[in-house]
Amino acid sequence: MLIEARRISKSYRSDSAAVIALQPTSLQIESGEFVAILGPSGSGKSTLMNIIGLLDRPSSGQFLLDGRDCAHLTDDQAARMRNQLIGFVFQAYHLLPRQTVLSNVELPLLYSGVTRAERKLRATRALSAVKLGHRIEHLPSQLSGGEQQRAAIARAIVTKPAIILADEPTGALDSATGWEILQLLIALNRIGRTIVMVTHDVNIARQASRIVSIRDGNIISDEPVVTTKPEAVDRAEPCDEAA
Ligand SMILES: Nc1ncnc2c1ncn2[C@@H]1O[C@H](COP(=O)(O)OP(=O)(O)OP(=O)(O)O)[C@@H](O)[C@H]1O
Ligand SMILES: [Mg+2]
Known part of the structure; x- marks a missing residue:
């Protein structure tokens, strides 16, 4: 099992009270x-995502990534595992404002012992895969929201991670642009990436193949999406460079 949560919970303490962000929750996601x-x-979506992405640890329960119990990882080990296995996409893009798009996308490769030339090559390929090959020397502020999210996706895939975690990736975009971003994620899934995407929009969620619904820190349903999808026709976006 690629991702496995066994009765994980998360609570936050303040002086007066404890907030339970996630009730004991179990979840298995296959490659x-x-x-x-x-x-x-x-409802606890980001809390769950942050635990899956090793950005946070559960207060109780067991979390396993790629078969490995993450409880005893040091922060360095967690960071290494995160860098090897996971690419992140956030609602607010989180690009470094003073770095070019290319530099932003090269960033995850900085600590992986790849030469400078190789970093540039891979980042350029990742940017072409998201159709942003013509904007690589621009600053993030010179791009539209949709383009910035494409750059963020290029950054997420440049290390060829097994897993892409996307927290509200369409949340800041208009519906047409959000749809394009969703198509990119679908294309990445088709070439084998495991995708976990947080959304509060049921129409977006229905483009996934499984919906885990969460309310007040509890999973209230976990079901495959059964509709036949006419949009599957234009799903064969070329994302092979990222493969
Ligand atoms: N660091 C924290 N300290 C205290 N409470 C927190 C903290 N992080 C999250 N919470 C609380 O945990 C609950 C779940 O938060 P979470 O961010 O997971 O929700 P979410 O489903 O991602 O919401 P949104 O759709 O608004 O992003 C909320 O009540 C939130 O206030
Ligand atoms: Mg959230």
């Missing part, structure tokens, strides 16, 4: 799945 985590604001 190659495209899972949407659907729920309203405050």
